[in-house]
Amino acid sequence: MPLMAYTPLGRGGDLLKNPQLLMVAKKHQVSPAVIAIAWTLRSGNVICIAESGNIAHIRDNSQAQWLVLDKEDLATLDNAFPA
Secondary structure, eight states: OOEEEESTTOSTTOGGGOHHHHHHHHHHTSOHHHHHHHHHHTTSOEEEEOOOSSHHHHHHHHGGGTOOOOHHHHHHHHHHSOO
16 A cells, blocks of 8 residues: 655754755755655555645755655665654
8 A cells, every 4th residue: 555745844844954955966966855755665565645835846846756766865865754
């Protein structure tokens, strides 16, 4: 049964300021939101609902479906956001 990640970008934007998330985003030259969504989607068993109020963010967020996070990225994010 798939899980739903509701508000995967957090509330209020604090999540997107996390240093580890910013580091991985810089490495891939994408926004922290793209990394957060890609990390959420990595297993293929999670449905991600990332709300957005403008078309630029929607386009940006859609990049997450194509982004492949490597083992180092996943370890960094898993350590920053333990289950």
